[in-house]
Amino acid sequence: MPDATLxxxxxxxxxxxxxxxxxxxxxxxxxxxxxxxxxDAVILPRSSVKMIQALPLVASGAAREAGLGSEQLALACASHNGAAIHTGRVAAWLDSLGMGEAELRCGPQMPDDREAKFALIRAHEQPSQIHNNCSGKHAGMLTLARHLGAGPDYVDPDHPVQRACRSAFEEVTGEPSPGYGIDGCSVPNFATRLSALARAMAWFATAEQRADTASRAAAELVAAMTAHPDLVAGEGRACTELMRAAGGRAAIKTGAEGVFTAILPEMGLGIALKIADGATRASECAMAALLVRLGVLEAGDPAVRRRMDAPIRNRRGIETGSIRPADALRAPATTRSAAP
Known part of the structure; x- marks a missing residue:
């Protein structure tokens, strides 16, 4: 088995x-x-697979029944900052279901958005579950649970919602999952080989070429992510900034512990990466480098430069170093396959 590479x-x-x-x-x-x-390294993909977890929401007809639009679908795939543009939409979504924050099972989280965080502090208020970066995914799972007529504990691995998520996960990766861990938001996170995860992203990338129900759902989710990069993550976040720079050519999703995925519809390709020590700075740099390598992004784009060959400055603003991709990631790509 090959070791992790620099x-x-x-x-x-x-x-x-x-x-x-x-x-x-x-x-x-x-x-x-x-x-x-x-x-073939087996990993827990964490939040990088939220678009897979959202597949049953759309493919089952639950999203259509609930009248969900592209903004809600983007939030179902999101690890958001807890900004007002995120929490307001999730709250309205829950209200449209006749539900509220109490029905969520993701747990409260202090928002990463500075304005939202400081507003809570000034008001001497605690964050709610709607501030949780996964609240959009959970609103989607509640929507699916209602559609299925299932019980309220939708995070239980044996719940119909999670059985549907596992089935979708194994279908798009093309192989059974060897198991799961419980994610930070209490939902099962199914393990897979990295190559299978990249193949799943390629399946999403080519979804528009197929007419089956699952593929149509996948194409709808990719379109929602690329249309609303601000909802998928938030200001200052790699997913949002790199998707904006790609101009619709890529759907990009981070996960905890140094995982990243990318869906490239024009090329029919998927990317999956995992940094062994879980460092986010490294995963963002590596993903930016791979997207530049494939010609999806320009090395000089400001969103790329903040992560690839990014200057490190000290507290006086003096440049003291840089974060760089390894030479192996800089070489010209050996493939630029276009979707057939």
Whole structure:
């Protein structure tokens, strides 16, 4: 089994100060096209697969029955900042179901959005479950549970909602999951090989070419993500900024512990990567480098420069170093496959 390979370097002055190793795969529907590290490494994909978890919501007809639009579908795929644009929409969504924050099972979380965070502090208020970065995903699961006539404990691994999510996950990865861990928001997170995860992203990338129900649902979710990058993450976040820079050519999703995925519809490709030590700075740098490598993003774009070859400054604003992708990620791509 190949070891994790060097993916990101942190330099200070003339010295290499830190290194981050990991695994990455670029795939199409036929399989792995390029790989770094171990393409068969088994990982927990965390929030990078929220679009897979949202598939049953759309494919079942629950989203249509509830009158959900593209904003709600983007939020179902989101790890949002808890800003007003996120929490207001989730609250309205729950209200339209005749439900409220009490029905959520994700737990409260202090918002990452500074304005929302400071507003809570000034008001001496505690964050609610709607502030949780996964509240859109949970609103989607509540919508599906209502459609299925299922019970309220939708996070239970044996609940019909989670059985539907596991079925969708195994269908798009093309193989059974070896198990699951419980995510930060209490939902089961199903493990898979990195190559299978990249293949799943390629399945989403080519969804518009197929007419089956699941593929139509996938195409709708990808369109929602690319139409509303601000809802998928938030201001200052890599997912939002890189999707904006891609101009609709990529749906990009982060996950905790150094995981990232990307869906590239024009090329029919999927990307999945995992940084071994879980460092977000490394996963953002590596994903930006792979998107530049494939020609989806320009190296000089400000959103890219904040993550790839990004300057490190001290508290006086003096540039002291940089975060750089490893040379192996910079080489010209060996494939630029277009979707058939």
């Amino acid at each position: 993916m990101t370097e942190v330099h200070r002055g003339p010295f290499l100060e830190s290194r981050h190793a990991g695994h990455a795969v670029i795939a199409d529907l036929s399989g792995v096209l390029e790989a770094w590290g171990d393409p």
